Amino acid sequence: MTYGAKIIAQALHDLDVKIIFGLPGLPVTDIAQEGLNLGIRFVSFRNEQAAVYAATAYGYLTGKPGVCISVGGPGVFHVMAGIPHAAANSWPLLVLSGSSETHNLGKGAFQEVDAISLLSPHAKLAVRPGGPEHIPRFIKDAYRAAYFGRPGPAFVDLPANLILGTFDVERQKLSPLTEAPCSVAPxxxxxxxxxxxxxxxxxxxxxxxxxxxxxxxxxxxxxxxxxxxxxxxxxxxxxxxxxxxxxxxxxxxxxxxxxxxxxxxxxxxxxxxxxxxxxxxxxxxxxxxxxxxxxxxxxxxxxxxxxxxxxxxxxxxxxxxxxxxxxxxxxxPTSFHRNLEAAKSRNEEKAAKKAAIDTMPIKYERAYDII
The missing domain is CATH 3.40.50.1220 (TPP-binding domain)
Known part of the structure; x- marks a missing residue:
């Protein structure tokens, strides 16, 4: 019997995820804990919006998807700010959010939100695994979608019963995605x-x-x-x-x-x-x-x-x-070069004059010039 949160953490570990950003809360706290048990660092924030922005920056700087976890309901709305942000900037981002138990959908369950409908228009891929045996593949598909081609955000909705339950499923070892495919021109x-x-x-x-x-x-x-x-x-x-x-x-x-x-x-x-x-x-x-x-x-x-x-x-x-x-x-000999040099001289002269103005409060041009 394998704990659902461990299945999720193992999938991330197999994909060579080194760090998770997020805010602890039910039902995703145990994903962070199981990740820590496997050596994945967890960085906690006071709001999911800050966490998802950190994950997008991490994705841009490393070239691999930044991973963010959040609770459902309000947590989904908070991470949503980072998803179109990642899409507009073409930054690789993988968001994993907890959600209501599958058997309580439509009943007004705790913090129930249809996150897939909400985020599908803004993410490269938004999926919800139907059972524990599907979790590793869905996480890998989302990670690959965020990473390959034009980078962007991908989202996995994880019902609480899949995170907190224990299941008799075979360990699915994922092969890491070490680099995105690159192409050359004819x-x-x-x-x-x-x-x-x-x-x-x-x-x-x-x-x-x-x-x-x-x-x-x-x-x-x-x-x-x-x-x-x-x-x-x-x-x-x-x-x-x-x-x-x-x-x-x-x-x-x-x-x-x-x-x-x-x-x-x-x-x-x-x-x-x-x-x-x-x-x-x-x-x-x-x-x-x-x-x-x-x-x-x-x-x-x-x-x-x-x-x-x-x-x-x-x-x-x-x-x-x-x-x-x-x-x-x-x-x-070209007029283009002469025009560029003339424009550079004019604009640099204007900038130099502004930088030389020494008043209080100090102007930002002067501050930059001093620095």
């Missing part, structure tokens, strides 16, 4: 992308959060340094290539986006942060080349380019570098 597309850049008058690289998630720092820095291509990071793409790079044109961001004619978008959604890839912020004649892990993202909002590819950012950039040869963008 070689002919890589050659065509490089040809587009070699004929561009105003090329630009946009570095997004997906590039940071892919840990493509080395590959993209190599591409930028070898080609001399100007780049703009999104707010969460900052740091993939150092801000101190001479090819960073963030100070001339508006000019760069508006005048660029060939734009390589590495792991960035064409959403509000990038003005949707549309005029007037972007040139109507710009050729936008997206590299994204999700095919559905290609061509969204901005004009679709036949050169856009589905693939892992780090691997695709490695492919691009392999086709470079000794080519380097010769920027100095």
């Amino acid at each position: 070689e002919n597309k890589i050659r065509d992308i490089m040809d587009a850049f070699k004929t561009a008058k105003a090329p630009l690289v946009v570095i997004g959060k997906g590039a940071a998630y892919a840990r493509a720092e080395q590959q993209i820095t190599n591409l930028i340094n070898r080609t001399g291509l100007p780049f703009v990071p999104t707010p969460m793409g900052k740091g993939v290539v150092p801000d101190s790079s001479p090819f960073n044109v963030s100070a001339a961001r508006s000019t760069a986006l508006k005048e660029a004619d060939v734009i390589l978008v590495l792991g960035a959604k064409l959403n509000w942060i990038l003005a949707f890839g549309l005029p007037p912020k972007w040139s109507s004649n710009a050729k936008i080349i997206q590299v994204d892990i999700s095919a559905e993202e290609l061509g969204k909002n901005g004009g679709h380019s036949s050169l856009s590819v589905v693939g892992d950012v780090a691997l695709v950039v490695d492919q691009l570098v392999s086709h470079l040869g000794d080519w380097r963008w010769q920027a100095q």
